[in-house]
Amino acid sequence: MGLRDFALMMACAALMIGAAFAQGTDVPGDSNGDKIVSAEEVAAAEKLAKEGKLSADELQEIRHIHERYPITIIDSAGREVTIYKPVKRMISQGTWAYEPIFVLNARDRLSAVTNTAQRVYGFVPGIKEKPAVGEYREIDYEKVVENRPDVYIIGSNKTLPDIEKKLEPLGTTIVVLPFNNMKTFEKEFRSLAKLLEEDEELEEYLAWREGYLKEIQEKTADVAHKQRVYNEYSDMAWTTGTSGSGIYDVIALAGGMNIGNALNKSNSAEVAPEWVMAQNPEVIIIPAFFDYAPTDLTGYHLNSTENARKFIKEASSRTGWKETDAVKNKRVYVLDGETGSASCRGVVGVCYCAKWFYPELFNDLDPDAINKEYFEKWLGAPYKGIWAYPQAS
Numbered sequence: 021m022g023l024r025d026f027a028l029m030m031a032c033a034a035l036m037i038g039a040a041f042a043q044g045t046d047v048p049g050d051s052n053g054d055k056i057v058s059a060e061e062v063a064a065a066e067k068l069a070k071e072g073k074l075s076a077d078e079l080q081e082i083r084h085i086h087e088r089y090p091i092t093i094i095d096s097a098g099r100e101v102t103i104y105k106p107v108k109r110m111i112s113q114g115t116w117a118y119e120p121i122f123v124l125n126a127r128d129r130l131s132a133v134t135n136t137a138q139r140v141y142g143f144v145p146g147i148k149e150k151p152a153v154g155e156y157r158e159i160d161y162e163k164v165v166e167n168r169p170d171v172y173i174i175g176s177n178k179t180l181p182d183i184e185k186k187l188e189p190l191g192t193t194i195v196v197l198p199f200n201n202m203k204t205f206e207k208e209f210r211s212l213a214k215l216l217e218e219d220e221e222l223e224e225y226l227a228w229r230e231g232y233l234k235e236i237q238e239k240t241a242d243v244a245h246k247q248r249v250y251n252e253y254s255d256m257a258w259t260t261g262t263s264g265s266g267i268y269d270v271i272a273l274a275g276g277m278n279i280g281n282a283l284n285k286s287n288s289a290e291v292a293p294e295w296v297m298a299q300n301p302e303v304i305i306i307p308a309f310f311d312y313a314p315t316d317l318t319g320y321h322l323n324s325t326e327n328a329r330k331f332i333k334e335a336s337s338r339t340g341w342k343e344t345d346a347v348k349n350k351r352v353y354v355l356d357g358e359t360g361s362a363s364c365r366g367v368v369g370v371c372y373c374a375k376w377f378y379p380e381l382f383n384d385l386d387p388d389a390i391n392k393e394y395f396e397k398w399l400g401a402p403y404k405g406i407w408a409y410p411q412a413s
Contacts (some may be wrong), residue, residue: 028156029317031239032139032240033400034226034353037221039372042043045091046070046104046105046191047085047104047105048078048081048082048085048105049061049065049081049082049085049086049155050060050066050104050391051278054242054286055090055104056089056104057082057085057086058086058089059086059155061082061086062083062086064084064280065078065079065083065310066079066104068192068206081106081361083196083411084106084107085104087106087394088217089103089104089105089106090104091103091214091215092101092197092218093211093214093215095195095196095197095198095211096177096196096198096203096204096208097099097177097180097196097383097400098175099191099196099294101194101215102193103171103193103215105169105170106217107129107170107171107215108129109129109131109167109168109169109170109171110130110131110165110170110171110172110173111130111131111132111133111153111164111169111171111172111173112127112133112134112137112172112173113134113154113156113159113172113173113174114173114174114176114197114198114199115134115136115137115140115156115175116175116198116199116200116266116358116361116362116363117173117175117197117198117199117349117363118133118137118140118198119141119199119358119363119364119365119399120197120208120209120363120364121212121216122144122398122399122400123139123221123364123399124213124216124218124221124222124225125142125218125221125400125401126218126224127146127147128146129216130147130150131150131151131167131168131169132150132151132152132153132164132167132169133151133152133153133160134145134152134153134154134155134156134165135153135154135155135358136154136155136156138150138152140358141228142219142396143198143399143401143402144308144399144400144401146402147403150322151163151166151292153167153168160245160328161186163189164186165187165190166192168192169187169192170192170193171193171194171195171215172187172192172193172194172195172396173195173196173212174194174195174196174197175195175196175197175198175199175200176196177196178282180194180196185265189195195211195215197211197212199291199361199362199363199364199405200264200265200267200362200363201264201266202267202268202269202270202273202362202366203363204264205294205362205363206226206368208221209225209226209285209364210394211224211282216299216395222367225364225391225398228398229364230396232370232371232390233273233367233370235385235405236273236274236275236370236374236385237273239246239275239378239381239382240274240275240374240377240378240381241273243378243381246276246277247275247276247302247303247377247378248276248277248279248299248300248301248302248303248304248313249276249277249278249279249301249303249304249305249373249377250278250279250280250296250299250303250304250305250344250346251267251271251278251280251298251304251305251306251307252304252306252309252335253269253306253307253309253357254287254306254308254309254354254357255308258290258291258292259289259290259291259295260280260283260288260289260291261280261288261307262278262280262281262283262285262287262288262289263285263286264281264286264287265283265287265288265362266307266360266361266362266363266366267307267360267361267369268280269366270360270366270369270370270373271305271359271373272363273370274370274371274372274373274374274377275371275377276377277375279301282299292340293339293340293341295340296340296344297339297340297343297344298381300343300344300345301344301345301346302344302345302346302349302351303346303351303352303353303376303377303404304341304344304346304347304351304352304353305331305353305355305360305373305376306329306335306352306353306354306355307333307355307356307357307360307361308331308354308355308356308357308408309358325406325409325410327410328354328406328409331354331408332354335352336352353372353409354406354408354409355369355372355373355407355408355409356404356407356408359372359391359407359408364394364398366393367390368387368391368394368407369388369392371385371391371412372387372391372408375387375412387412388408388411388412391403391407392410396402
C-alpha cells in the first residue's frame, strides 16, 4: 500500500470513527463494522484526537478496547459468549447473580434491577434507587429495553430462545450464570469477573473465601461420625434441598451428611413425615428466604428472634419432626436463605453450619464476625439484623 493510499484510508477511517461517536454506534473506534478495533483504527482515532474531534477519554477507551477486546467466555449453558466492548450497563434476572456483582464492585453498572433484588438487597447502597424491571419470574421486558443493558444475566437456559428474540435486536449479550451450585461457583464467578474486567477483586475474594473453606474442610476431614442433617425450606413444608441445591452443598462443605443423599433427586424433593422420622436426623437446618414474607424469619431489618423461635416451636411439634433426635436435643436451626445459598455468601453459611454441627471442633470460629466482615468488606453495606438462629457465636 502506497503512502497516499494509506493516508486516504486513515482519513476515511477517521471520518467513520467520528460518525460512530456522533451516532452512538456499537463499538467505539470500530469504523468498518466488524466490532474489532484494529491498530489502523486506533491510529485514525489518534488523528481525530489531535484535531480536537475526540476527547482524551474517548481515545483512551478506543485504545483499551483495542488492547483487551473481544473477550470470550463459556457460560453455564455451554454457550460461547463474546463481548466486544466494556460492560457499562447490565441487568440480572436471576437473584443469586447480584452478590457476585456486588463483590466485584460493579453495582454501579447495574442499569436496572428486579423488584425481587430490591427486596432481598435493599440494604446495599443504591439498589432501591435503581429502575425496576419486575419480579425475577415475571420480567417486564419493555422496562428491560428502556434500560438498554449491554449484558443480561439469566439463571437458566430454559427461557433463552424467548429472551434472545426480545433482547438480541438491541445488541444485548445474554449470559447464563445461575450461581446455584457451590461446585460450579468459582468457574461462574471467574467468567463474570472476566466479562467485567474485575480480576483483582476476583482473586482477593476467592482467597478470602478459600481460607475459611479450607480451615473447615481440614478440621472435618477426619471426623469419624458425620452429623446426619435434614434441611427443609421455610416456605415449603416437607420439601428438602437435594444434590444440586445450594443448601445441600453448604451442608456438605460444613462436614455434614445430608440425609437427602438417599433420595437420588436433583435440586429438591418432597418427602413424607414418616421418611424423616425413619431417617432420624441429628440436626435440622431451615433455609428461610426473604421472598416469602409470611415466614420472614431472619433478615436485615429483623432484630428480634421471636419469629424464628415461633417457627421452630411450631415445626418441631409436627409428626415426623418431634420424634427426631434433632428436635429432642434442640438442634433445629434457621439460616437466612441467601446465606445458605451457593452464591458468594454461601461460605458464611458453611461457617454457621460447621459451628452448629461440631461446636467443640470449632470453638474459636465466629460465624457472626465472618458475616459482618462479608457485609462490610464485600457488599459495602453496614452489618445488622439476625441471619441465623440460634446464633452460633
